[in-house]
Amino acid sequence: MDYSLVIAAAQAAGPCSHGEELAWGRRVHALTVDLHLIAQQAAQDIARVESASRFVAFLEKVEIEESSRRGLLTLRNPAGDTEHVRTEQQETDRGRVLIERARALTGRWVLVFRHNDKASATKSVRMLAHLMDLGDGAIAVNLAKKILLDDANGAVPRAQAAWADAGLPDSGTVTVEQFQQARDKLQGERDPDAAV
Numbered sequence: 001m002d003y004s005l006v007i008a009a010a011q012a013a014g015p016c017s018h019g020e021e022l023a024w025g026r027r028v029h030a031l032t033v034d035l036h037l038i039a040q041q042a043a044q045d046i047a048r049v050e051s052a053s054r055f056v057a058f059l060e061k062v063e064i065e066e067s068s069r070r071g072l073l074t075l076r077n078p079a080g081d082t083e084h085v086r087t088e089q090q091e092t093d094r095g096r097v098l099i100e101r102a103r104a105l106t107g108r109w110v111l112v113f114r115h116n117d118k119a120s121a122t123k124s125v126r127m128l129a130h131l132m133d134l135g136d137g138a139i140a141v142n143l144a145k146k147i148l149l150d151d152a153n154g155a156v157p158r159a160q161a162a163w164a165d166a167g168l169p170d171s172g173t174v175t176v177e178q179f180q181q182a183r184d185k186l187q188g189e190r191d192p193d194a195a196v
Helices: 003-013 021-051 093-104 141-151 156-165 176-188
Strands: 053-064 070-076 082-089 109-118 124-135
Touching (some): 093 124, 141 176, 156 176
């Protein structure tokens, strides 16, 4: 028996008033059980984070998948490659917390803790274990240009025109706000390859 949990529960319950010993004891008991369950969940979460793969990425967007109700994060590594990572379902406490955290970190560089969950005998799903904020939303120009080119479905002239129209530099970094201007210009143009 871990008596430190009982001590912590007694401290959380506060002083015992004279004549209230039985009710106070029940409160300490309930808090001890709650603390034990919290400690077990925390131990599982720590084990998941410790065994997770870690990588740095730019958190581009967070969506909710219609079919699974999971958060779907779009991440870009420093080389510009895209990766999608899912959270638990939005309706679960853990899923809701991770989705809210990811939304708060959209447009920032993050340290991603990812693990693979087996979806079936032959398929696994990339799942988010944790996110850590690494800094503001400055994006290297080369990475921003690659993302914009992807947004333009590989149409180099369209991407270049949107970049130039937004007045972005050819080297260094751009802020998320500056980059969003180029993306907005790209979306504002009608795709010449699209059907009329």
